[in-house]
Amino acid sequence: MSSAEHHHEQSIWEKYIFSVDHKVIGMQYMFTGIAMALIGGFFVYVFRMQLAFPGMSVPGFGTVNPMEYNSLVTNHGSIMIFWVAMPVLIAAFGNFLIPLMIGCDDMVFPRLNRLSYQIFLVSAIILIISFFVQGGGFGGAWTSYPPLSAKSEYNLTPWGASLWLLAVALEFVAFLIGGINFITTLMNSRAPGMKMYDIPIVCWMIVIASILFMASVGPLIAGAVMLGFDQVYSIGFFDPGKGGDPVLWQHLFWFFGHPEVYVVLLPAMGIVAEVITTFARKKLFAYKTVLFTAAATGVLSFFVWAHHQFVSGIDPRMANVFTVTTLMISVPIAEMLFVYIATLYGGSIRFTTAMLFALAFLAEFLIGGVTGIYLGASGSDIFFHDTYFVLAHFHYTFVPIAIIATFAGLYYWFPKMSGRLMNETLGKIHFWMTIIPFNFIFIPLFILGASGQHRRIYNYQNFPDLAVPELQNLRVVATVALIFMILGQIPFFYNFIVSWKKGEKADANPWKAATLEWAAPSPPPHGNFAELPNCYRGPYEYSVPGRDLDYWPQNVK
Amino acid sequence: MGLVQPIATRRSATGIPTGKLAVWWLIGSEIVIFGGVLVSYIILRHYHADWTEEAAATNVWLGGLNTFVLLTSSLFAVLAHYYMEKRNDAKKASMYLWLTVVGALTFLVVKSFEWTHEIQHGYVMTKSLFWGFYYTAAGIHGLHVIAGAVIMGIIAIQIRQGKHYNRVELIGLYWHFVDIVWIFLFPLLYIAK
Amino acid sequence: MEALLLRASSYAADVDGVIHLITLLAGFWFIVAEVVLFYFIFKFRKKNNEKAQYITGEKKEEMKWIHWPHNLIIVCDIVLVFFAIKAWYHIKQELPDPDFTVKITGQQWAWRMQHPGPDKQLDTADDIELVDELRVVVGKTYHYKLESLDVMHSFSVPVFRLKQDAIPGRTITGWFKPTRTGAFDIQCAEMCGIGHGIMGARIIIETEEEHQKWMESLSGNSVAQAL
Amino acid sequence: MSEHVDHGPGFYVKTWGILLVLFAISVIGPIAEIRWLTLITAFGVAVVKAYFVAARFMHLDIEKRYINYMFATMLLMMLLFWGGIVADIGAHRGSNWVRIAPSQVQAPGSLSQPKVNAMKVEQSDETTSEEPTIESEGH
Known part of the structure; x- marks a missing residue:
């Protein structure tokens, strides 16, 4: 039964707004994520200008007072993690790719898929509303530690705090429902003949990420309900005066927090694996090792959460346990990166924009990974905790994940999404104008952090040791580099919008890749494949000796 | 409804039907959510020895009655699944489903009596942290009971119209899970005095 | 680290030691990985479309190239863990007996420092309480009792490499031993609301005589106040 | 079936x-x-x-067995979570820290004004003067 026969003409409303097609829902997540990234980017521009030129009237915002500074910082963090990294990496690529790459026509529960996007959209709207309520947006850091976040007489944002919490809780519900959809689809709806080790790595990674998210978000949803009751009815779950304990929230939060960063890392590693193998024309080195290290990272990520709380009042003896587990988790990640580097050995690398971004991900993420060891080891974390060193570390992991790997995925799958090719020269301009300024933002922040500058402080002039000119110059360098990086995104948006309609026509398999999604026409119609494909081999059969073509698609007999 | 079920939903590479697999995962995520509340409660209970006389005010009899009600409704749910699965008898299955919904409503009625009694005697949510946990945990569980009852009613109607026979088992699984949560809530909130 | 931030406490050298060790070990593996990465990118770029090799990575001798660095990294991690825990134990778990004890209370947007005063006993009538200023004597071991009145604060003295969060509802004890005189920053390292940025305080490390002179100058007018 | x-x-x-x-x-x-x-x-x-x-x-x-394994993992996660924080949240004291009983937790207003430190108060006034909104000292 080919899927074309029920193709009645759908109205715009049905086709785009209330669509149940996994590709349209994937695009909805993508565009919402990119829109929220613009908001998050505007926030970072404003408060970085305040840090570099304290007290000035920031063009486009005006003078920044401490209350606004705190909510800008808090919501920059919340938006970039919950409303940009997760939707784009897990939901957008997951929705778009999983059905195509495992050779079926849609997600198992299309309406549930649409519902999860709608809940996600509501959560984004609630967050944006929280900026304009009385008292302004929530200003107690994206980790929202009580009692600051629990009592409005402390955080002075009565409405902002509760709306922020509601938005985050709704976003969790959206990704729980979405996660169930992804896991069930991958487990059950694989193409006939596609065995466990024939599934492309990006699908595996997105599903492992969904499982990690589902297992870790539970306690935080319970925590969010408790914090919500604390805010509204001041019951005292986290209020020491009433018997509660503020450190309980930290444990609830970071038990979710650390698996969360791996939830975001794994899909990015999956995208990079796809792009690298295609443009190096080489089979992924040790597919099973990548899979097992990803699972090992996932499992270990539940044992490490208190390395965020070494100096925050937990029992010092616990810190020793978590130092050991944190350094243990750096081992599978290092092995996964080594395997990716080993994949390049013996390849014939084509430097398309997608490949440039994937290679840049590997180079930049190595810095992020290595600097994490300073923070995982309890001895050095005493000094480094909550300084700009931490900030630079997690930007060297988050930016490669949420921005560099996302661009790699976008440039790689754009032909499949739109049926057109993006302009390569504009892509390369965009690449260099993103990567070079990125390093000039965060290397100075490493130095600032090492010289004792702590996070989220509104104006460093209040600290004589930090108000010295050398450090202030570093802040200016970081801000100027940020402006270059923001300007560097203009070629991308121009390229993206123009090429969607007027780009050079792309056939079904422009990159000559081997995975199943390239067997569908681009852009794939509602039912994806005219004839649902079977799968005969692994996803990365490139340059197989004795074959003239250097790629062997999974669905070709 | 215009939606044609995609082929993906009918595939079952794992041998487990997709609907059931999704319910297993849903129950998995619910375990972790209830676990979060109960672990926090157990730990703070361990810290606060003074909660025992607070807990003395909880009414074991009504709690016990609710346990009995939920256990019975679990029996009806599994019988509904039995008749649907083995005997393909939609009428009997639907009757048992409605009996389960009646069980859920009795549970909620008993709980409302219990809560109004306690609130009248001043044991409100903000009296002490024990009562905070008591109302939060039982409240979340109560919401799940309401959600289960509503869905069960819808499915009972659907199978009478001859659709979605497999959903009887799915709602049964969810209902057994809600019962298991109460099996743990009962000793924690009522018996641990 | 010394170039970036001078050391003013006895255990600053331990923390810096751990940092240098990590820089050495992790830095080595970082450079190896980056060099290998860029070398592969350069060596295996597309050359007049000769085909790539077919390496599955399942065979033993291929995986050897991964297992060896992997095992060495585990060894480096074990060394790092040992030194990190040694430094952590010395700083956070051991409590040498104090010469003085100060009580530090964080509140929304100021630090209250309660000094023992001339009789060297805390919680006695002659205690001196300063706001946003801590006066200590160089070379003496101090215990600090850290509390918070309202939200989470974090008592951090960068030059001491000292940081400890102040949790409302807990009294946390720690120690430090200043090793050089001077006036340095105290920063609040935990988001504590609108005034988090202006919660800066100063720690003034002085010699024994200066400290005595300061206390006398104060006890002159504080006696008047106490009457 | x-x-x-x-x-x-x-x-x-x-x-x-x-x-x-x-x-x-x-x-x-x-x-x-x-x-x-x-x-x-x-x-x-x-x-x-x-x-x-x-x-x-x-x-x-x-x-199928791996469904039971999945539930077992979720329960183990909760056990791990309990094990991780019971030594911290469930304890009255630990090495170098003590939990203050809820009754003695001081309310912010209870501390007396600082006895000394007059000159510090003026000095810190002018550093915070350019921030119009926040009151300079405590509350």
Whole structure:
């Protein structure tokens, strides 16, 4: 039964707004994520200008007072993690790719898929509303530690705090429902003949990420309900005066927090694996090792959460346990990166924009990974905790994940999404104008952090040791580099919008890749494949000796 | 409804039907959510020895009655699944489903009596942290009971119209899970005095 | 680290030691990985479309190239863990007996420092309480009792490499031993609301005589106040 | 569906009977007012009842094994979470820290104004003067 026969003409409303097609829902997540990234980017521009030129009237915002500074910082963090990294990496690529790459026509529960996007959209709207309520947006850091976040007489944002919490809780519900959809689809709806080790790595990674998210978000949803009751009815779950304990929230939060960063890392590693193998024309080195290290990272990520709380009042003896587990988790990640580097050995690398971004991900993420060891080891974390060193570390992991790997995925799958090719020269301009300024933002922040500058402080002039000119110059360098990086995104948006309609026509398999999604026409119609494909081999059969073509698609007999 | 079920939903590479697999995962995520509340409660209970006389005010009899009600409704749910699965008898299955919904409503009625009694005697949510946990945990569980009852009613109607026979088992699984949560809530909130 | 931030406490050298060790070990593996990465990118770029090799990575001798660095990294991690825990134990778990004890209370947007005063006993009538200023004597071991009145604060003295969060509802004890005189920053390292940025305080490390002179100058007018 | 031995409705009613008996046992504890008996029966019985409902009613005994492994992992996560924080949240004191009993937790306003430090107060005034909104000192 080919899927074309029920193709009645759908109205715009049905086709785009209330669509149940996994590709349209994937695009909805993508565009919402990119829109929220613009908001998050505007926030970072404003408060970085305040840090570099304290007290000035920031063009486009005006003078920044401490209350606004705190909510800008808090919501920059919340938006970039919950409303940009997760939707784009897990939901957008997951929705778009999983059905195509495992050779079926849609997600198992299309309406549930649409519902999860709608809940996600509501959560984004609630967050944006929280900026304009009385008292302004929530200003107690994206980790929202009580009692600051629990009592409005402390955080002075009565409405902002509760709306922020509601938005985050709704976003969790959206990704729980979405996660169930992804896991069930991958487990059950694989193409006939596609065995466990024939599934492309990006699908595996997105599903492992969904499982990690589902297992870790539970306690935080319970925590969010408790914090919500604390805010509204001041019951005292986290209020020491009433018997509660503020450190309980930290444990609830970071038990979710650390698996969360791996939830975001794994899909990015999956995208990079796809792009690298295609443009190096080489089979992924040790597919099973990548899979097992990803699972090992996932499992270990539940044992490490208190390395965020070494100096925050937990029992010092616990810190020793978590130092050991944190350094243990750096081992599978290092092995996964080594395997990716080993994949390049013996390849014939084509430097398309997608490949440039994937290679840049590997180079930049190595810095992020290595600097994490300073923070995982309890001895050095005493000094480094909550300084700009931490900030630079997690930007060297988050930016490669949420921005560099996302661009790699976008440039790689754009032909499949739109049926057109993006302009390569504009892509390369965009690449260099993103990567070079990125390093000039965060290397100075490493130095600032090492010289004792702590996070989220509104104006460093209040600290004589930090108000010295050398450090202030570093802040200016970081801000100027940020402006270059923001300007560097203009070629991308121009390229993206123009090429969607007027780009050079792309056939079904422009990159000559081997995975199943390239067997569908681009852009794939509602039912994806005219004839649902079977799968005969692994996803990365490139340059197989004795074959003239250097790629062997999974669905070709 | 215009939606044609995609082929993906009918595939079952794992041998487990997709609907059931999704319910297993849903129950998995619910375990972790209830676990979060109960672990926090157990730990703070361990810290606060003074909660025992607070807990003395909880009414074991009504709690016990609710346990009995939920256990019975679990029996009806599994019988509904039995008749649907083995005997393909939609009428009997639907009757048992409605009996389960009646069980859920009795549970909620008993709980409302219990809560109004306690609130009248001043044991409100903000009296002490024990009562905070008591109302939060039982409240979340109560919401799940309401959600289960509503869905069960819808499915009972659907199978009478001859659709979605497999959903009887799915709602049964969810209902057994809600019962298991109460099996743990009962000793924690009522018996641990 | 010394170039970036001078050391003013006895255990600053331990923390810096751990940092240098990590820089050495992790830095080595970082450079190896980056060099290998860029070398592969350069060596295996597309050359007049000769085909790539077919390496599955399942065979033993291929995986050897991964297992060896992997095992060495585990060894480096074990060394790092040992030194990190040694430094952590010395700083956070051991409590040498104090010469003085100060009580530090964080509140929304100021630090209250309660000094023992001339009789060297805390919680006695002659205690001196300063706001946003801590006066200590160089070379003496101090215990600090850290509390918070309202939200989470974090008592951090960068030059001491000292940081400890102040949790409302807990009294946390720690120690430090200043090793050089001077006036340095105290920063609040935990988001504590609108005034988090202006919660800066100063720690003034002085010699024994200066400290005595300061206390006398104060006890002159504080006696008047106490009457 | 998988053809396991064909349970009649009686099988489920029997299980239900067992569950009621177990429930009765768990209620004896509070009546007899024996504390340790109450705790053992209450939680022991709860685990056994949960096993019966899961195995027989939810047919987990005949379900694919990795579904049980998934539930076991979720429960282990909760055990891990409990183990990780019980030493911290459940304790009155630990090495170098003490929990203040809720009754003695000082309310922010309770501390007396600082006795000394007059010159510090003016000095810190002018550093914070350019921030119009925040009051300079404490509250």
